[in-house]
Amino acid sequence: MLKKFCIALGCITLYTGADAQKAKNMKVVAVAFYNLENFFDPADDPNRNDEDFTPRGANAYTEAIFKQKAHNMAYAISKLATDVTPDGPAIIGVSEVENDVALQELVSQPEIKDRGYKFVWHYRSDRRGISNALLYNPKYFKVISSESLFVDIDKTNDPEHPTTRDVLHITGNLAGDTVHLFVNHWPSRRGGEAATKPLRAIAAGVAKKKIDSLMKENPQSRVILMGDLNDDPTDESVAKVLGAKGDKDEVTISRLYNPWVNFYKKGLGSLSYNDAWNLFDQIIISGIYVNKKNTSWRYYKAEVFSRDFLKENFGQYKGSPHRSYSGSTWINGYSDHFPTIIYLVKE
Secondary structure, eight states, rough: OOOEEEETTTEEEEEHHHHHHHHHOOEEEEEEEEEEEOOOOOOOOTSSSOOOGGTTTTTTTHHHHHHHHHHHHHHHHHHTTTTTTTTTSSEEEEEEEEHHHHHHHTSSTTTTTTGOOEEEEOOOEEEEEEEEEEOOOOOTTTEEEEEOOOOOGGOOOOOOOOOOEEEEEEEEEEEEEEEEEEEEEEOOOOTHHHHHHHHHHHHHHHHHHHHHHHHHHHHTEEEEEEEEEOTTTSSSSIIIISOBBSSSOOOOOEEOOTTTHHHTTTTTEEEETEEEEEEEEEEEEGGGGTTTTHHHHHHHHEEEEEGGGGGGGGSTTTTSOSEEEEEEEEEEOSSSSOOOOOOEEEO
């Protein structure tokens, strides 16, 4: 029996009478992550290697394409989680964004302008000029502090990967709870998965060190780690370095729960490469969110947001994310990644 209940922060649909009765007084907030795939400002920044994404660059990235890219990303964001909560996600971690100019263009798009999204971004990036940021709806989230956590991979002496993205750490108030957010984009697999594995372990270690310090101070700290990890939920950087487990019963209050383990084991992914699916885009939460004694916001469910409009409709890559470029040709798409979402509920 399907019943739908409209609630203070959104709407939640459940499929059994018992569940529906239990959910009558529930509130819900959505937390999302989205890799925006090379969302550059078309101006040439002399301090960044962004030349390909300029009007005279290899991708002929004009002001018109920039505006269309912003529109496309805003349209996708406008659809996230709205079948559960009308305002969409309260917070959205994003990666592959160049700067505040691009972010301001994004949040000013008519599709999401009325939500009043603001953003946190620090001027730190990899050698390509891309970085992480957080979009947030001030109706639900208030920023307390933010910092960039440097990921030092120079110690590997790898000339192919001399720099990578910082981990963006934001402390804030999410609908009444103090939370620590970590937005990540770990080193890519360019050069091979095995050869680059130590780099992702270093990035994971940076986030884990900070999380451990928070847990030492308060074992009930609310942590949400999200990002394009360039590793799957069962890979070492996630499963061992972070220690993120997919079984709620194995997660203590100060450890990490990864809802995407079971998604991955079922063959579901957020991006496709060489006809195989990976689930790099993950949102991982601290044990307090799945603790049975928790009376505040708790984990409800997760979703890979793979709606048809975000997919390739024809040809060899049918069903894969409809990306912005094919080689150096603009194809008016969205991203080479699907967004991911988790939902938190509260009585």
